[in-house]
Amino acid sequence: MIQxxxxxxxxxxLTAYLHESNDNRPAIVVIPGGAxxxxxxxEGEPVAEAFYANDFQAFVFSYSTITSDLMKKNxxxxxxxxxxxxxxxxYDCDRVSSNYPNSLIExxxxxxxxxxxxxxxxxxxxxxATIGFSAGGHLSAVYGNWWNEExxxxxxxxxxxxxxxxxxxxxxxxxxxxxxxxxxKKNQPGLVKMYKAFYNTIDxxxxxxxxxxxxxxxxxxxxxxxxxxxxxxxLVPIGQSLVYAKMLQDKNIPWEAHFYEQGxxxxxxxxxxxxxxxxxxxxxxxxxxxxVKYYRK
Numbered sequence: 534m535i536q537x538x539x540x541x542x543x544x545x546x547l548t549a550y551l552h553e554s555n556d557n558r559p560a561i562v563v564i565p566g567g568a569x570x571x572x573x574x575x576e577g578e579p580v581a582e583a584f585y586a587n588d589f590q591a592f593v594f595s596y597s598t599i600t601s602d603l604m605k606k607n608x609x610x611x612x613x614x615x616x617x618x619x620x621x622x623x624y625d626c627d628r629v630s631s632n633y634p635n636s637l638i639e640x641x642x643x644x645x646x647x648x649x650x651x652x653x654x655x656x657x658x659x660x661x662a663t664i665g666f667s668a669g670g671h672l673s674a675v676y677g678n679w680w681n682e683e684x685x686x687x688x689x690x691x692x693x694x695x696x697x698x699x700x701x702x703x704x705x706x707x708x709x710x711x712x713x714x715x716x717x718k719k720n721q722p723g724l725v726k727m728y729k730a731f732y733n734t735i736d737x738x739x740x741x742x743x744x745x746x747x748x749x750x751x752x753x754x755x756x757x758x759x760x761x762x763x764x765x766x767x768l769v770p771i772g773q774s775l776v777y778a779k780m781l782q783d784k785n786i787p788w789e790a791h792f793y794e795q796g797x798x799x800x801x802x803x804x805x806x807x808x809x810x811x812x813x814x815x816x817x818x819x820x821x822x823x824x825v826k827y828y829r830k
Contacts, residue, residue: 534550534551534552534553534585535549535550535551535552535553536548536549536550536551537549537551539646539650541639541642541643541646542597542638542639542642543597543601543602543630543635543639544595544597544598544601544602544604544605544630545594545595545596545597545601545639545642545643546595547562547592547593547594547595547643547646547647548577548578548581548592548593548595549590549591549592549654550578550581550582550585550590550591550592550593551590551591551654551655552585552588552590552655554655555655556655557651557655557656557657558588558589558590558655558656558657559588559589559590559656559657559660559661559662559698560589560590560591560592560647560654560656560657560660560661560662561581561584561589561590561591561592561661561662561663561664562592562594562640562643562644562647562661562662562663562664563576563577563580563581563584563591563592563593563594563664563669564594564596564640564663564664564665564666564669564670564672564673565577565580565593565594565595565665565666565669566665566666566667566668566669566670566799567598567600567667567668567669568667568668568724568726568727568730569598569631569636569668569727569730569731570598570599570600570616570619570620570623570631570726570727570730571598571599571600571601571616571619572595572596572598572600572601572669573666573667573669573799573801575799575801575807575808576666576667576669576703576799576801576807577593577595578593579801579802579804579806579807580593580664580666580801580802580807581593583802583818584664587822590654590655590656592643592647594639594640594643596631596636596639596640596672597630597631597635597636597639598619598629598630598631598730599619599622599623599626599629599630599631599730600612600615600616600619601615601630602629602630603615603618603619603622620726623726623729623730624726624729624735628733629730629733631730631731632730632731632732632733633731633732633733633745634685634688636672636731637672637675637676637679637685638685638688638689640663640672640673640676641676641680641685641686641688641689641691641695642689642690644661644695645689645690645691645695647661648661648695659698660698661695661697661698662697662698662699662700662701662756663676663677663697663700663701664700664701664703665700665701665702665703665705666703666704666705666799666801667703667704667705667706667768667769667798667799668706668727668731669705670702670703670704670705670706670707671705671706671707671709671747673700673701673702673705674700674702674705674707674747674758674777675745675747675750676697676700677697677700677747677755677756677758678747678750678751678752678754678755679750680694680695680696680697680754681693681694681696681754682694696754696756697756698756698829699756699757699758699759699825699829700756700757700758700759701758701759701760701761701821702758702759702760702774702777703760703761703762703801703817704761704762704763704766704769704774704798704799704800705747705760705762705769705773705774705777706727706769706773707746707747707748707773707774707776707777708746708747708748708773708776708777709727709728709731709732709742709745709746710739710742710743710746711739711742713770713773714728714735714742716770720767721767721768724768731745732745747777748773748776748777748780749780751777751780751781751783751784751786752784753784753785753786755781755784755786756786757786757787757788757828757829758781758786758787758788758789759788759789759790759821759824760774760777760778760788760789760790760791761774761790761791761792761793761817761820761821762774762790762792762793763792763793763794763795763796763797763798763800763814764792764793764794764795765794765795765796765797766796766797766798767797767798768798768799769798771792774790774792775792778790787828789820789824789828791816791817791820793811793813793814793817795811795813795814796811796813796814797809800814802815802818803815803817
């Protein structure tokens with residue numbers, strides 16, 4: 534395996550996990566979660582390595598957050614120190630680099646980098662997919678709906694949009710809206726900071742929240758989508774995925790979903806290497822690989 538780091542913008546970068554042979558392969562861009570406060574490690578490298586083992590060129594996308602901003606300003610800090618300080622500072626910051634639309638622009642730039650260097654990376658440019666977890670699922674789904682928006686192309690320096698071959702939304706936040714904000718205040722008040730990290734306010738207007746909730750912007754250009762979630766998710770209610778699946782169906786977008794009775798939030802691969810082992814939930818990755826093999830040729 535060849536591992537390389539590619540700078541994107543601000544504190545955003547890609548970590549590549551590449552095969553040593555010169556054969557062109559499909560690529561996957563892994564987008565970890567972290568409430569737009571940080572980039573979760575258990576949803577990054579282990580997932581990339583799983584795709585690598587299935588003959589993908591894999592890339593972990595680390596987008597800018599208050600944690601990465603602090604790490605850049607304080608290179609001697611540990612990651613844990615930056616996380617702790619970010620938790621203290623987030624509500625007092627005038628603006629942080631995770632505020633919309635910066636993360637989306639960074640993702641578009643990351644995909645552009647892969648396409649521009651496809652020969653060097655040995656990537657089949659017709660088969661570049663995304664997978665996002667939790668807040669990363671939000672980012673993946675937003676990009677999946679808006680990949681060809683003129684303003685995004687201009688901001689990312691693209692002459693044309695890069696449509697994902699397919700996208701995977703894992704226990705994703707597809708409704709970053711007023712309803713979810715009310716639910717968080719009641720059930721998970723510590724996560725309200727996600728609204729500040731993304732919208733730069735804990736009281737965004739309804740129009741803004743509706744616009745940035747992927748359930749509302751699914752369209753004919755949205756790529757085929759694979760979804761999975763657990764009914765016991767304590768941070769992102771499964772209803773978010775249920776509504777998202779309905780929107781995909783209404784727009785005739787190819788999709789498949791797997792919902793599991795048991796399992797908490799942020800399970801990633803649901804293996805010991807990602808923190809929590811849930812034998813049944815582990816099947817999502819095998820099912821995804823079958824879906825790709827049989828339907829995404």
